[in-house]
Amino acid sequence: MNRKIVVAGAGHGGVVAAAKLAEKGYDVTVFEKKCRKDVGFDWHDTFRITCFADADIPLPPEENYSRSFSLAFTNPAKTVMITAPDTNDGTNCSMDRRYLINYLINYAESKGVKFCFNTQITGVIADKDRILGVVTAKGNKKKAVFADLVIDSAGINSDVRSMLPQKFSIPNDMPDNSVFTVYRAYFERISPENPANPYTVHLFHRKKPGISWVIAKNDYFDVLIGHFGKELNEDDIQAAIKDLKEEYHAIGDRIIRGGSVEQIPLGRTLPLIVADGYAAVGDSASMTIPIMGSGIANSIRAGKMLADAVIADTTGNFTCETLWKYQYNYFTKIGNNLVIADKLREICTQITAEDIDYALEKELLSQKDISLGAEAEFNIGYIIQKVIKALPKLPVITNAAITLSKYNTIKKILAEIPEEYNKEHIDEWLKKYNNI
Ligand SMILES: Cc1cc2nc3c(=O)[nH]c(=O)nc-3n(C[C@H](O)[C@H](O)[C@H](O)COP(=O)(O)OP(=O)(O)OC[C@H]3O[C@@H](n4cnc5c(N)ncnc54)[C@H](O)[C@@H]3O)c2cc1C
Structure with a gap:
């Protein structure tokens, strides 16, 4: 099949889809803005x-990942510390992010994918019906690149998605309240002194809506400061670091790795992720687990599902109709399960530091509840029951909490996603999905 596929950005899902498609003989090029x-x-x-x-x-060699360890949580007033029991079955692992993406890129190259680094996508080429290609820029050299399909794997602030004509009905921007903005750095360790827990999450640290974490390692401290929303200013970052250093005396001043501010999509998957000649995967489609912000595994899984749908389209037209198979598969296997977690995320953005102090000090949320909530793929049914029980006792009643109590109705709406492409039915379903 000599069809030409362009992948915008070397995101995990895009690189996986690229590898699977090149393996089947498609002509695949990934354009990545970084070196x-x-x-x-x-x-x-x-x-x-x-x-x-x-x-x-194939799984990377074992020496390249380690088993992640369990967390402890503390409330804004720092009066309660809950240590989550270790529920990791050995499959939840920590890996160097640069190693991971390079492993996937090498794998894709071995299947025949071409990579153009230092090349940014700066424009989208579209006619009234479909996406026809992209405009790339390398230095000051611009080029129009036409393709039978553009796979958008350019992350949360994808330039491709943000430039899609509105008629394709795919949101150009992530809503403000579903974005988590984070600063993360590894600081040198200046003494062997260890904190009570190696991995502590500070809920609503300094009473700001979000979290900070401190992970003590042998040689360094991994520090993360995160706020709900698109804003995280330098003063807040510095004030949070200062507060953590006062508590964790072994954190030094020198930054060893990281030190950047990034964004994570925390909401449910975008309602529509395909158009004629276009499919989004990973953070550009908001595939992370809401609240947790874990998106690597879903992105990799979705990349495979996308490639399967493309390969199944023997016409090579890659229309909304044929790519719907990808959206249907992704939503029924993964995306729909994230909607309830998204409602929990809404609750988290509506409560206050005082609510959290109250819930933890009054033991409305236990060690077990928090540990289940902290799992990469958590038991959502259990958490919902707990939250519904705990919320009436909290000094907040939120719309999200009321919606959560309609759990079965939500499940029914989600299950109604049309299996076959029918524009009218899909539009009806999208309306319901958006209203949950
Ligand atoms: C601090 C932090 C901690 C996180 N921790 C975890 C975790 O523990 N576990 C987990 O599963 N997830 C975690 N995530 C989320 C995770 O990073 C993403 O969900 C995951 O990487 C999936 O994103 P992606 O592969 O779609 O896109 P990305 O990884 O964002 O990749 C997008 C790529 O597109 C490129 N690009 C962007 N625009 C253009 C353009 N115009 N032209 C060309 N190239 C472009 C970018 O340079 C980038 O290489 C974390 C995120 C952050 C910020």
Whole structure:
């Protein structure tokens, strides 16, 4: 099949889809704005390594990942510390992010994918019906690149998605309240002194809506400061670091790795992720687990599902109709399960530091509840029951909480996603999905 596929951005799902498609003989090129050595983040992240098997990709050698360890949580007033029991079955692992994306890029190259680094997508070429290609820029050299399909794997602030004509009905921007803005850096360790817990999450640290975490390692401290929304200013970052240093005396001043501010989509998957000649995957489609912000495994799994749908389209037209198979598969296997977690995310953005102090001090949320909530793929039914029970006792009643109590109705709406492409039925379903 000599069809031409362009992948915008070397995101995990895009690179996986690229590999699977090149393996089947498609002509696939990935355009990535960063240079090769800078792709991926400069730190380690945790995800389910079972996603490699799900995507039918060989597992990296064992020495390149380690088992992640369990967390402790503290409330804004720092009066309660809850240590989550270790529920990791051994598949939740931590891996160097640069290593991971390079492993996937090498794998894709071995299947025949062409990579153009230092090349930014700066424009989208579209006619009234479909996406026809992209405009790339390398230095000051611009080029129109036409393709039969553009795979958008350019992350949360994808330039491709943000430039899509409105008639394709795919949101150009992530809503403000579903974005988590984070600063993360590894600081040098200046003494062997260890905190009570190696991995502590500060809920609503300094009473700001969000979290901070401190992970004590042998040689460094991994520090994260995150706020709900698109804003995180330098003063807040510095004030949070100062507060943490006062508590964790072994954190030094020197930054060893990271030190950047990034954004994570925390909401449910975008309602529509395909158009004629276009499909979004990973953060550009908001595929992270809401609240947790873990998106690596879903992105890798979705990349495989997207490639399967493309390969199944033997006409090679890659229309909304044929790509719907990808959206249907992704939503029924993963995306729909994230909607309830998204409602929990809404609650988190509506409560206050005082609510959290109250819930933890009055033991409305226990060690077990928090640990289940902290799992990469948590038991949503259990958490909902707990939250519904705990919320009436909290000094907040939110719309989200009321919606959560309609759990079965939500499940029914989600299950109604049309299996076959029918524009009218899909439009009806999208309306309901958006209204949950
Ligand atoms: C601090 C932090 C911690 C996180 N921790 C975890 C974790 O522990 N576990 C987990 O599963 N997830 C975690 N995530 C989320 C995770 O990073 C994403 O969900 C995951 O990487 C999926 O994103 P992606 O592959 O779609 O896109 P990305 O990884 O964002 O990749 C997008 C790529 O597109 C490129 N690009 C962007 N625009 C253009 C353009 N115009 N032209 C060309 N190239 C372009 C970018 O340079 C980038 O290489 C974390 C995120 C952050 C910020």
